[in-house]
Amino acid sequence: MTYKIVSKKQLSENVFQIDVExxxxxxxxxxxxxxxxSPDTDAGxxxxxxxxxxxxxxxxxxxxxxxxxxxxxxxADIPEGGALGYVAGPLGRPTHIEKVGTVVCVGxxxxxxxxxxxxxxMKEAGNTVISIIGARNKELMILEQEFAALSxxxxxxxxxxxxxxxxxxxxxxxxxxxxxxxxxxxxxxxPTIMMKFCCEVTKQFHIPTQVSLNTxxxxxxxMCGGCRVEVGGKTKFVCVDGxxxxxxxxxxxxxxxxxxxxxxLEKKAMEQYQQHRCKIGLK
Amino acid sequence: xxxxETLLKELLDKQAKGELKAKDRYAxxxxxxxxxxxxxxxxxxxxxxxxxxxxxxRLEALRCLGCANAPCVEGCPVRxxxxxxxxxxxxxxxxxxxxxxxxxxxxxxxCGRVCPQEVQCQERCTVGKKFKDPTMSVSIGRLExxxxxxxxxxxxxxxxxxxxxxxxxxIGSGPGGIVVAADTRRAGxxxxxxxxxxxxxxxxxxxxxxxxxxxxxxxxEIDVLKQMGVNIVCNFIVGRTRTIEQLMxxxxxxxxxxxxxxxxxKFMNIPGEHxxxxxxxxxxxxxxxxxxxxxxxKGADTPIAVGKNVAVLGGGNVAMDAARMAVRLGxxxxxxxxxxxxxxxxxxxxxxxxxxxxxxxxxxxxxxxRILGNDAGCVVGMECLRYELGEPDESGxxxxxxxxxxxxxxxxxxxxxxxxxxxxxxxxxxxxxxxxNKWGNIVVDDNCRTSMKGVYxxxxxxxxxxxxxxxxxxxxxxxxxxxxxLK
Numbered sequence: 001m002t003y004k005i006v007s008k009k010q011l012s013e014n015v016f017q018i019d020v021e022x023x024x025x026x027x028x029x030x031x032x033x034x035x036x037x038s039p040d041t042d043a044g045x046x047x048x049x050x051x052x053x054x055x056x057x058x059x060x061x062x063x064x065x066x067x068x069x070x071x072x073x074x075x076a077d078i079p080e081g082g083a084l085g086y087v088a089g090p091l092g093r094p095t096h097i098e099k100v101g102t103v104v105c106v107g108x109x110x111x112x113x114x115x116x117x118x119x120x121x122m123k124e125a126g127n128t129v130i131s132i133i134g135a136r137n138k139e140l141m142i143l144e145q146e147f148a149a150l151s152x153x154x155x156x157x158x159x160x161x162x163x164x165x166x167x168x169x170x171x172x173x174x175x176x177x178x179x180x181x182x183x184x185x186x187x188x189x190x191p192t193i194m195m196k197f198c199c200e201v202t203k204q205f206h207i208p209t210q211v212s213l214n215t216x217x218x219x220x221x222x223m224c225g226g227c228r229v230e231v232g233g234k235t236k237f238v239c240v241d242g243x244x245x246x247x248x249x250x251x252x253x254x255x256x257x258x259x260x261x262x263x264x265l266e267k268k269a270m271e272q273y274q275q276h277r278c279k280i281g282l283k
Numbered sequence: 284x285x286x287x288e289t290l291l292k293e294l295l296d297k298q299a300k301g302e303l304k305a306k307d308r309y310a311x312x313x314x315x316x317x318x319x320x321x322x323x324x325x326x327x328x329x330x331x332x333x334x335x336x337x338x339x340x341r342l343e344a345l346r347c348l349g350c351a352n353a354p355c356v357e358g359c360p361v362r363x364x365x366x367x368x369x370x371x372x373x374x375x376x377x378x379x380x381x382x383x384x385x386x387x388x389x390x391x392x393x394c395g396r397v398c399p400q401e402v403q404c405q406e407r408c409t410v411g412k413k414f415k416d417p418t419m420s421v422s423i424g425r426l427e428x429x430x431x432x433x434x435x436x437x438x439x440x441x442x443x444x445x446x447x448x449x450x451x452x453x454i455g456s457g458p459g460g461i462v463v464a465a466d467t468r469r470a471g472x473x474x475x476x477x478x479x480x481x482x483x484x485x486x487x488x489x490x491x492x493x494x495x496x497x498x499x500x501x502x503x504e505i506d507v508l509k510q511m512g513v514n515i516v517c518n519f520i521v522g523r524t525r526t527i528e529q530l531m532x533x534x535x536x537x538x539x540x541x542x543x544x545x546x547x548x549k550f551m552n553i554p555g556e557h558x559x560x561x562x563x564x565x566x567x568x569x570x571x572x573x574x575x576x577x578x579x580x581k582g583a584d585t586p587i588a589v590g591k592n593v594a595v596l597g598g599g600n601v602a603m604d605a606a607r608m609a610v611r612l613g614x615x616x617x618x619x620x621x622x623x624x625x626x627x628x629x630x631x632x633x634x635x636x637x638x639x640x641x642x643x644x645x646x647x648x649x650x651x652x653r654i655l656g657n658d659a660g661c662v663v664g665m666e667c668l669r670y671e672l673g674e675p676d677e678s679g680x681x682x683x684x685x686x687x688x689x690x691x692x693x694x695x696x697x698x699x700x701x702x703x704x705x706x707x708x709x710x711x712x713x714x715x716x717x718x719x720n721k722w723g724n725i726v727v728d729d730n731c732r733t734s735m736k737g738v739y740x741x742x743x744x745x746x747x748x749x750x751x752x753x754x755x756x757x758x759x760x761x762x763x764x765x766x767x768x769l770k
Contacts, residue, residue, distance in 0.1 A: 024524050033523075041481060043575045043583035070584055086481045088518035093712070218574065218585070219489075221479050221520055222707050224566035225548040230557055235550060240708055254557050257660030261559040265579065265586035272580060 003087050006060055008080040011142045014067040015110060016076050017052070022087045023059030025051070031121040032095030032114075032212065032244055035061065036220040039074035040085040047071045048217045050114030050243070051090060061087070064113035064142065070269040077277070091220045092243045095210070099126040101184040104176050104207075105151075106132045106169050106198050108190025112143045114212055115189045120150050122187075128152045130183065132172050134190070138163035170197050177205040185210070188247060192259065196252035203248050211247035213238045216261060229255050287338045294345050298373075305348055309413060314343040316425055321640035325610050328493045328577060331637060332396070337375075340429040344373035346410055347421045354407035355423060360756035363387045365404055365423055372426055381430040388427075389462050390755065392500045395428025397491060398752045399631050418632070441511060444471030449769045452477065452536040454521045457485020458751040459542035459742035461504060462758030463765070464513045467538075470766040475514040475536075477521055480573065485544055487751065489573040490565070492604050494611070495634075498572075522713035531737060538765045541725060541733070541740040542758065545748070546707030550700055551596065555654025560588060560662035564597070564605045564701035571608050590697025592616045594665055595643075596651060597701035598628035603635065605699045606643045617643045618693065622650035622670050627680045648672070648683065652690065654698055665693045703748055710744070722747065731761035732768075739764055 004021040011017050025035060029051050038044040053062035067076045075084065095118050103122045107115035112133050123129045131151040135141040136159045148154050155172045156164030165172065169190070176183060186209040188198035195211045202209040215227040220239045227238035232249035236242065294311070297303045317333040318324075324331055335343065353366040364383050371380035384391045404423045405411060411420030451467045453460045456478040468474045482488055484501040509515065521527065521543070530536045548563030550556050567587070570576040574585035593609040595602050598621035609617045619638065621628060624647050628635060639645065648670040655664040669689035672681040706723030718726040718734035724747055725740040727733050733740050741757030743749050749757075 024519075028524055038481065043578070043585070045584040046481075046574070086518045088479065088481070088520060088524075090523055091520065218566060218569050219480065221709055222547050223489075223545060224569050225550070225563040226566045228550075228557065235552075235556070237547060240547070240712070251557075254660070258557060258559055260659070261588070262586040265588075268580060269584055269586070 003084040005078055005080055005082055005084065006058070008078075011064065012140050015064065015140065015142055016067065017062065017064045018075070019055070019058075019060040019062050020084055020087060021059055022061050022089075025087060025089050026054040026056050026059050026061050029054050029061065029090035030094030031097060031117040033090035033092050034114075034214075034220075034243060035063070035087050035089030035091060036217065037063070037075070037087050038085040039071055039078065042085075044074065044085050045069075045071040046218055046220075048091070048214060048220060048239075050212065050214065052113040052116055064110065066110045069266045070273045073270065073273055088220065091239060093241070095121065095244055097121045097125050102128040102130065102181065103185045103187060104130045104132065104173065104183040106134075106173055106186065106188040106190070106194075107143075107147075108134045108169055108188075108194040109136065109140060110142070111190030111194070111212075112147070114214075115187065116143055116146055118187060118189075118212075119147065123150045130176055131155070132157065132169050132176070134158065134167075134169035134194075135163075136160065168197075169194060170201050173198055174201050177202060177207055183207055186247075187211075192252055192256045195247060195250075196256075199247035199250070199252070209247040210244050211250060212243045213245065213250070213255065214243065215255065215259065229258070287342060291338050291342055291345075294342070298345070303345075308346050308348055309410065311342055311346045313346065313419060314339040314422065314425070316422075324494070325641050326613075328611060330497050331494050334432055335425055335429045337377075340372055340377075340426060341375060343422050343426055344369045347373070348409055350409050354409065355404040355421075358404040358407040359387075360403065360752050361387045361759060363404075363427075368430070369421065369423070369426060372430060377430045377433050380426075381434055384427060384430065388755070389465050390458060390504055390751075391427050391431035392434070393458065393487060393496060393504070394752055394755070395424050395426075395431050396496050396500075397750075398424055399750060400424035401632060403752070441465070441469055441507075443469055443511060446473070447471040447769065449473070449537045450475070450535055451765060451769075452521075452530050452534075452539045453542065454527075454540065455479075455485055455542040455544055455742070456483035456505070456515070457542060457544050457742060457754060458487060459754035459758035459761075460485065460540065461508065462755045463540045463542065463739075463741075463762045464508055465511065466759060466762030467765050468508070468511050468513050470769075472537075472766075472769065473514075474512075475516055476508065477519045478515070478517045479520045479543075481517050482573065483515055483517060489569045490545075490601070490604070492568065492572055492608055494607065495604065520709070522709040527710070527714050527717070527735075527738060537737060537769055539738045540758075540761050540765065541710060541738065541744060542742045542754065543707055543710060543744050545704040545743045546723070547705040548700065549703050549705055551651065551702065553651060553653050555656055555662070555665075556700070558654055558656040558662045559660050560590065560696055561654060561698045561700065562588075564595070564601045564699055565704070567605050567699050568601070568608060571612065577612055587612065588697055589613045590695070592618070592695040593697040593699065594618045594620050594651075594693060594695040595699045595701055596620050597703075598623065598630055599701065599703070600630045600634055602701035603630045603638045603643075605701050606638050607641055609697070609699065610641050610643060614697070618646050618695065619643050620646045620649050620651060620667065620693075622648065622683045623680060624648055624672060646693075650683070650685070651698075655692070662696050662698055665695050665698060666690055667693055704743070706744060706747075729760075730764040731757055732764055737768070
């Protein structure tokens with residue numbers, strides 16, 4: 001197994017899209033599932049990335065990721081035709097897809113990537129799909145065309161107003177929820193803080209809300225417990241119990257604190273890597 | 284010639300004349316394991332126990348009385364012909380000794396190191412009984428390790444029977460899976476060993492630290508499997524990448540062995556367990572061992588918090604491993620917090636001893652009530668209660684009873700929870716038709732057959748928490764069943 005990157009696209013300054021050879025994963029994966037990947041085969045960090053799509057015939061999966069730390073920077077530096085260290089998956093429970101009526105899908109930043117296959121599956125199941133896609137600015141807005149193609153209604157927002165409406169995603173979400181015919185389900189995927197505030201909105205309107213959590217993980221199979229979050233007062237493991245949970249039950253504040261566990265070390269690794277890149281002449 | 288060599292020569296001369304009596308054997312001093320200095324080793328990952336010399340091995344072997352009924356063999360889960368291999372060591376025929384061990388055990392270099400011999404073969408040893416002290420038993424494990432380490436891997440690849448045309452899938456490449464893969468391959472089946480991680484070896488690679496079990500030893504065993512023609516597939520999560528049903532119905536496997544090992548780590552269910560700085564032992568050890576976090580920034584990219592003051596909760600071997608790892612990662616103080624007394628600790632005596640030598644502070648009859656955090660959500664302390672021992676409970680161990688009002692705060696910034704594992708839910712989530720008990724462990728019969736035809740299971744997923752040797756024992760039984768059923 002080589003896990004070759006057959007195509008690579010830079011979607012914005014720090015966001016990359018790669019199609020990777022992983023035929024068994026491509027065949028088995030369902031909306032909502034993720035993979036564990038590593039830039040090299042030995043002591044590279046293992047990171048979870050949600051699968052943004054797959055081509056079963058070609059045997060490839062699509063991953064969209066943001067360059068935030070050393071592992072993602074290393075992956076971003078692998079050229080088209082190069083290979084990942086490994087890909088393991090698909091992991092996590094697939095999204096429960098059924099016809100519920102109207103589904104409002106909220107994607108923030110890179111969260112639009114994992115949202116895409118779920119929104120697609122919801123549409124295919126016969127739902128009316130309203131998509132709200134937000135980004136900090138125009139440059140960071142991704143997958144607009146894909147969402148436009150599948151959604152019955154698409155609302156684009158940016159924090160700075162450089163594209164679409166100048167608003168946070170919660171604003172149009174509140175409006176959609178206030179309509180005479182309320183959505184039957186909300187799905188919110190994005191930064192933890194965004195999911196938290198989306199859930200606060202939908203809670204007021206009693207709209208069931210699914211969120212997809214992307215916590216720190218090692219094995220992704222339930223063995224390490226590093227991904228644990230409190231859901232409804234109980235400890236849940238994102239890798240085997242999730243990654244999707246009832247957003248109204250998730251303790252987001254605690255999750256946000258846990259996400260910072262290694263921030264100093266992660267920063268150190270990234271700095272080291274950037275210095276190393278300069279030395280070997282990469283840009 | 285040093286004193287030990289002189290002693291060995293005298294004893295061998297006596298033996299040659301047929302004059303070596305039991306009382307002479309009792310008089311031989313038990314051979315101590317040479318070890319790295321207890322201070323120097325606190326900063327290194329290399330193996331603590333250095334292994335016997337040839338003279339030591341032969342002296343230790345001469346302590347064996349060669350009992351006609353060999354009670355030691357009864358104590359061995361895989362029934363190694365212990366008495367016979369020890370006789371060969373005494374005679375200096377180390378190759379022969381190893382060959383005898385290999386009749387029953389596939390991983391002698393591993394088992395010689397990590398088996399709890401003191402509650403198995405060595406517990407039954409007549410020499411230990413004579414002295415009414417199990418630590419005086421013949422050091423069977425150290426002898427096993429000695430001859431296993433001499434094995435340079437030049438031995439011929441085990442004989443493989445002609446191809447049967449049958450396919451066996453082994454899920455999990457830990458000790459049980461390795462045994463099943465080897466035994467079914469020997470029978471001529473086409474064998475594929477699946478591993479979820481990117482490196483094979485299971486708990487021997489992610490869990491047991493380098494300083495107790497060097498990873499090169501595990502790699503050697505994996506290499507033997509490869510030489511035998513076992514196909515090893517990593518990054519493959521059975522249940523998710525392919526289900527057991529797909530393996531059998533679509534991929535043509537005739538038999539599947541499930542040896543997926545430990546599952547969800549247990550937590551104490553006390554306030555504060557979600558704070559930053561609280562790890563399961565599985566996470567802590569996986570970061571340190573498999574991902575080599577001790578070399579963070581020097582070739583390894585997985586971080587680990589280097590705590591200043593670390594508390595490890597639990598009293599088993601995993602707790603000892605975690606505590607000793609924390610010492611090596613640079614913690615100033617490492618506390619081992621256990622709610623019973625040292626006598627009730629399930630850890631091996633040797634591990635307890637090593638942990639103490641390395642400066643781990645044992646806090647027995649104490650138990651945490653809650654973990655305290657600061658505004659940033661990081662651990663800043665742990666409130667504990669003191670306990671005393673009451674009447675024996677259903678496990679036969681004296682029940683710890685809390686002393687009211689004995690609360691105190693332990694100054695720690697890292698807490699590692701090492702109180703065992705529940706079953707992994709992945710196979711259960713994805714395999715309808717397979718029978719599980721109420722704890723989520725797979726139900727098997729005496730021959731490791733599950734409720735599904737063609738599916739076998741063993742190790743932690745069946746036993747809950749077991750040891751390397753018990754997993755190997757079950758692997759052996761399962762392989763026998765598979766080989767029988769595929770005839």
